[in-house]
Amino acid sequence: MVTAFMEKTTENQAVQSNSQSHKEPILRVNNLEIFYGEKRAVNGISMDIEKKSITALIGPSGCGKSTFLRSINRMNDLIPGARAEGEIIYEDLNILSEQINVVALRKEIGMVFQKPNPFPKSIYENITHALKFAGIKKKSKLDEIVEESLKKAALWEEVKDRLHKSALSLSGGQQQRLCIARTIAMKPTVMLLDEPSSALDPISNAKVEDLIVDLKQEYSIIIVTHNMQQASRISDKTAFFLSGDIIEYDNTEKIFTNPAVKKTEEYISGRFG
Numbered sequence: 714m715v716t717a718f719m720e721k722t723t724e725n726q727a728v729q730s731n732s733q734s735h736k737e738p739i740l741r742v743n744n745l746e747i748f749y750g751e752k753r754a755v756n757g758i759s760m761d762i763e764k765k766s767i768t769a770l771i772g773p774s775g776c777g778k779s780t781f782l783r784s785i786n787r788m789n790d791l792i793p794g795a796r797a798e799g800e801i802i803y804e805d806l807n808i809l810s811e812q813i814n815v816v817a818l819r820k821e822i823g824m825v826f827q828k829p830n831p832f833p834k835s836i837y838e839n840i841t842h843a844l845k846f847a848g849i850k851k852k853s854k855l856d857e858i859v860e861e862s863l864k865k866a867a868l869w870e871e872v873k874d875r876l877h878k879s880a881l882s883l884s885g886g887q888q889q890r891l892c893i894a895r896t897i898a899m900k901p902t903v904m905l906l907d908e909p910s911s912a913l914d915p916i917s918n919a920k921v922e923d924l925i926v927d928l929k930q931e932y933s934i935i936i937v938t939h940n941m942q943q944a945s946r947i948s949d950k951t952a953f954f955l956s957g958d959i960i961e962y963d964n965t966e967k968i969f970t971n972p973a974v975k976k977t978e979e980y981i982s983g984r985f986g
């Protein structure tokens with residue numbers, strides 16, 4: 714558990730989005746600043762992220778969406794010179810605390826990247842690799858998790874007869890669903906998706922979108938997307954980022970039909986970015 718290695722944080726002061734929230738938050742972001750060396754890429758943002766919802770992060774290139782997303786499971790730790798200040802509260806604990814067990818954190822807060830990145834191993838091994846590392850050795854248990862994860866990722870029917878074939882023999886869309894299955898196998902609570910379907914053809918994109926919508930029954934999902942149609946189709950909440958700030962954060966329907974801020978309207982109608 715992440716919590717075993719964490720200290721309790723101070724009282725949290727996260728803000729709600731503008732519209733009343735009907736679900737409790739899974740994450741509370743308080744005055745989060747992220748720097749690359751001297752350069753500040755995220756300027757003290759605060760937001761609550763709802764449990765079992767899809768939250769879309771939109772905004773022009775370089776506005777800090779991916780930097781924010783990566784901070785949630787401490788992936789920015791891998792970038793020399795990157796540092797974060799403020800709080801991201803998860804289960805009453807600050808993810809940014811030095812005491813955190815980052816490996817345990819990344820099991821609970823999993824990530825899927827833009828380009829499908831399966832290991833050059835079999836479909837089965839792609840899912841069992843991290844499980845074995847985590848100490849699960851029994852074949853029957855591994856078989857069970859493989860089947861369950863592939864079913865949840867809507868890939869089982871397509872691959873059940875070729876589990877021991879190379880993952881690289883799958884199509885791009887299937888590879889991305891395998892990467893999602895690999896994340897599901899670790900039993901996360903939060904899934905971070907960084908433009909997960911932008912490298913895919915339209916049919917694969919539609920399958921991945923359907924899958925993401927299904928997954929919110931069980932997981933809290935945060936997705937970075939450049940595709941406005943995608944954000945409006947699948948997300949419940951949308952945050953519009955610009956130059957490291959959140960300009961507007963609200964119900965997706967509100968953002969796309971009646972945004973409160975002119976800049977949001979200009980961005981979603983394609984006038985810049």
Ligand SMILES: Nc1ncnc2c1ncn2[C@@H]1O[C@H](COP(=O)(O)OP(=O)(O)OP(=O)(O)O)[C@@H](O)[C@H]1O
Pocket residue numbers: 749754772773774775776777778779780781792
């Ligand atoms: N590894 C890095 N080192 C230094 N600066 C970085 C690094 N990654 C991002 N930045 C800078 O931080 C700012 C935010 O970048 P980020 O990638 O988070 O934006 P983004 O909104 O996700 O953009 P895109 O939509 O193009 O992916 C940019 O000015 C970018 O140049």
